Amino acid sequence: MPSSTFDGPSRRLLLGALAALPTLPGLLGVTAAQAQTAPLASWNDGPARQAILDFVKATTDQASSSFVPPPERIATFDQDGTLWVEHPMYTQVIYCLDRVPAVVKAKPELAKVEPFKTVLSGNREAMAKLSMHDLLEILGATLTGMSVDEFNAEAKKWLDTAKDPRWKRPYTELTYQPMQEVLQYLRANGYKIYIVTGGGQDFVRVYSERVYGIPPEQVVGSAGGTKYGYDKNGKPFLTKEPKLLLNDDNAGKPEGIHLMIGRRPHAAFGNSTGDRQMLEYTKAGDGARLSMLVLHDDAKREYAYGPAQGLPDTKVGTFTQALYDEAKKDGWTVISMKNDWKRIFAFEA
Amino acid sequence: MPSSTFDGPSRRLLLGALAALPTLPGLLGVTAAQAQTAPLASWNDGPARQAILDFVKATTDQASSSFVPPPERIATFDQDGTLWVEHPMYTQVIYCLDRVPAVVKAKPELAKVEPFKTVLSGNREAMAKLSMHDLLEILGATLTGMSVDEFNAEAKKWLDTAKDPRWKRPYTELTYQPMQEVLQYLRANGYKIYIVTGGGQDFVRVYSERVYGIPPEQVVGSAGGTKYGYDKNGKPFLTKEPKLLLNDDNAGKPEGIHLMIGRRPHAAFGNSTGDRQMLEYTKAGDGARLSMLVLHDDAKREYAYGPAQGLPDTKVGTFTQALYDEAKKDGWTVISMKNDWKRIFAFEA
Numbered sequence: 043m044p045s046s047t048f049d050g051p052s053r054r055l056l057l058g059a060l061a062a063l064p065t066l067p068g069l070l071g072v073t074a075a076q077a078q079t080a081p082l083a084s085w086n087d088g089p090a091r092q093a094i095l096d097f098v099k100a101t102t103d104q105a106s107s108s109f110v111p112p113p114e115r116i117a118t119f120d121q122d123g124t125l126w127v128e129h130p131m132y133t134q135v136i137y138c139l140d141r142v143p144a145v146v147k148a149k150p151e152l153a154k155v156e157p158f159k160t161v162l163s164g165n166r167e168a169m170a171k172l173s174m175h176d177l178l179e180i181l182g183a184t185l186t187g188m189s190v191d192e193f194n195a196e197a198k199k200w201l202d203t204a205k206d207p208r209w210k211r212p213y214t215e216l217t218y219q220p221m222q223e224v225l226q227y228l229r230a231n232g233y234k235i236y237i238v239t240g241g242g243q244d245f246v247r248v249y250s251e252r253v254y255g256i257p258p259e260q261v262v263g264s265a266g267g268t269k270y271g272y273d274k275n276g277k278p279f280l281t282k283e284p285k286l287l288l289n290d291d292n293a294g295k296p297e298g299i300h301l302m303i304g305r306r307p308h309a310a311f312g313n314s315t316g317d318r319q320m321l322e323y324t325k326a327g328d329g330a331r332l333s334m335l336v337l338h339d340d341a342k343r344e345y346a347y348g349p350a351q352g353l354p355d356t357k358v359g360t361f362t363q364a365l366y367d368e369a370k371k372d373g374w375t376v377i378s379m380k381n382d383w384k385r386i387f388a389f390e391a
Numbered sequence: 392m393p394s395s396t397f398d399g400p401s402r403r404l405l406l407g408a409l410a411a412l413p414t415l416p417g418l419l420g421v422t423a424a425q426a427q428t429a430p431l432a433s434w435n436d437g438p439a440r441q442a443i444l445d446f447v448k449a450t451t452d453q454a455s456s457s458f459v460p461p462p463e464r465i466a467t468f469d470q471d472g473t474l475w476v477e478h479p480m481y482t483q484v485i486y487c488l489d490r491v492p493a494v495v496k497a498k499p500e501l502a503k504v505e506p507f508k509t510v511l512s513g514n515r516e517a518m519a520k521l522s523m524h525d526l527l528e529i530l531g532a533t534l535t536g537m538s539v540d541e542f543n544a545e546a547k548k549w550l551d552t553a554k555d556p557r558w559k560r561p562y563t564e565l566t567y568q569p570m571q572e573v574l575q576y577l578r579a580n581g582y583k584i585y586i587v588t589g590g591g592q593d594f595v596r597v598y599s600e601r602v603y604g605i606p607p608e609q610v611v612g613s614a615g616g617t618k619y620g621y622d623k624n625g626k627p628f629l630t631k632e633p634k635l636l637l638n639d640d641n642a643g644k645p646e647g648i649h650l651m652i653g654r655r656p657h658a659a660f661g662n663s664t665g666d667r668q669m670l671e672y673t674k675a676g677d678g679a680r681l682s683m684l685v686l687h688d689d690a691k692r693e694y695a696y697g698p699a700q701g702l703p704d705t706k707v708g709t710f711t712q713a714l715y716d717e718a719k720k721d722g723w724t725v726i727s728m729k730n731d732w733k734r735i736f737a738f739e740a
Contacts, residue, residue, distance in 0.1 A: 113600070113606055116608075190649060234608075243650075243653070244653070247653045251462070257462055258652070258653030258654055259465075259583075259651070259652045259653055259654065261653065265650055267646065267650075268645075268646045268649050268650070269642075269646070270642035270645050270646055270668055270672070277675050278645070278668065278671050278672050278675050279675075280645060280646065280649050287636055287637070287650065288636070293618075293619035296619050296627070296629060297616065297617045297618070297619055297629065300539060300617050300629050301592075301614055301616075301617070301636065302608070302651060303607070303608045304592070304593070304596045304607030304608055304610065305607055305608065319619055319627065322627050323619070323627050323629075326626050326627050326628075
């Protein structure tokens with residue numbers, strides 16, 4: 043008995059939710075209240091907040107010509123620099139650098155070999171000069187060669203203890219409160235949220251559910267292959283391989299979206315040139331589509347970098363003037379951290 | 392404000408469902424009734440039906456030591472031979488053969504080249520002798536080189552008109568009613584259902600939502616790369632490339648599950664040696680796990696093939712005696728179509 047497109051998934055969604063909950067009325071009370079009290083409360087009134095409200099109205103109002111059936115409500119978010127802090131360096135790269143001593147302990151011959159020697163020296167200036175090739179070698183040595191379960195346990199342990207030096211808090215607390223509210227608001231309006239990140243898919247999956255409420259299966263990222271095998275007791279396990287299957291950045295983002303989701307998003311959020319194609323692809327769909335870019339123009343509360351709009355240049359999360367101009371020309375919305383966000387982090391008063 | 396693991400997804404699920412529905416009480420009435428009246432109605436009482444009921448009870452009863460929180464309830468299903476008919480030939484291969492004339496029309500030079508010449512001849516005996524290399528060449532020519540949108544439109548058109556010669560019905564009606572009931576029953580108990588198929592991911596996605604209530608993002612299959620580009624008006628689109636990213640068969644199934652889902656399934660269903668590793672991987676997890684294999688032992692109502700248990704040998708959906716023995720040894724359940732299923736198809740009286 044084939045289910046209709048509309049009926050099947052919604053029945054599944056509802057029953058899944060019912061099974062998860064102690065009582066339905068209790069939950070309805072909470073969520074209805076949440077949905078009604080001040081969506082996007084950490085946003086200042088302005089074109090960015092309004093663009094989100096208008097988009098949701100246009101795509102969820104059954105009377106709207108841009109109405110989107112719930113199963114097609116897909117929104118994609120870049121992570122580094124869009125959902126959490128990426129400066130001065132991507133959190134995953136810090137993890138990989140921190141893992142080098144353990145890798146060298148297991149393979150002592152690496153201690154005298156570059157780039158491991160430089161990382162072990164702790165000399166931050168020398169480390170800042172490591173080439174992309176050096177970094178890829180470090181990523182390969184620290185992210186592959188172990189079982190999936192071992193990797194998950196190591197990454198979780200690090201995330202539970204490591205702290206950002208500026209805010210002296212776990213990296214997982216450095217997520218932008220206004221963006222958390224966008225996730226909540228879209229979710230409350232039936233959107234299924236995906237992270238689409240240039241970062242490692244397995245790394246982000248370790249904390250995505252806890253930090254963003256986004257389950258592992260809704261994380262699309264750069265992904266290596268795994269290899270199926272058996273331990274000495276015949277128990278099967280997967281080993282992380284160095285082979286890169288998906289480089290989920292630039293054109294790789296829409297390609298990864300097709301591979302992992304198979305539908306064009308209706309909304310997409312990013313903050314750098316690596317997100318350009320994802321935002322183009324999203325905006326090129328029919329009906330109401332939302333493409334938004336976070337501009338880091340708030341040196342005081344977070345960081346300021348572009349080089350768009352005369353902001354300082356950077357290699358981490360580059361937002362070029364060309365990207366800014368494309369956004370303005372094609373009807374994307376640029377979010378000014380400084381002007382559009384009342385606060386940056388949940389831990390702020 | 393990070394959501395807790397438990398709270399985030401369930402709120403999303405419920406609100407997604409609410410948005411999809413005209414009235415909540417109406418829906419609740421229907422689904423509660425459905426869930427209570429005879430689950431697995433097309434199954435005969437016996438160890439296979441009982442194994443499914445026991446598994447669901449063990450993993451959804453909060454008092455059970457094997458209780459699985461709803462976000463972790465993942466079930467994976469092979470498609471060909473598990474959810475629908477695969478004999479005498481996989482439906483996707485029939486599609487590819489049917490597409491050859493259109494491909495040759497676009498590239499007339501292929502008319503005199505093998506294997507296209509043989510396919511154009513219509514000689515079924517000669518076609519049956521095509522090698523795997525020949526078939527892969529035909530698959531490449533008919534499944535790649537066009538835009539994703541063009542492919543989707545072509546496949547949909549074919550599925551709307553093509554009919555299976557034995558039952559004289561669209562291929563999409565040849566799904567097993569008892570398995571549709573398993574999908575419904577698991578879904579009603581909070582399971583998120585994935586197809587994990589050796590077939591083409593893009594092909595199955597064209598009809599998975601309509602036929603199984605499984606949305607495109609929950610289809611894991613053999614997948615080629617795509618390439619992002621722009622048409623002459625600057626509009627971006629994706630082209631299907633010949634490069635194979637994921638060969639989702641044998642060990643590729645658990646590898647594909649890790650890539651696309653990132654969690655180990657609690658239940659997995661298959662019917663051939665290509666499903667062996669997926670069932671091993673599922674069964675190797677903690678707590679209650681369900682691994683089941685459909686044995687095609689019903690020549691009268693469908694087909695009979697093995698060669699397990701002395702059934703006729705086949706190259707399409709091979710179920711070896713070694714697989715049968717592994718199933719018995721490791722506590723998987725073998726489903727006998729002949730004995731366990733009251734009826735095969737929904738269109739049967």
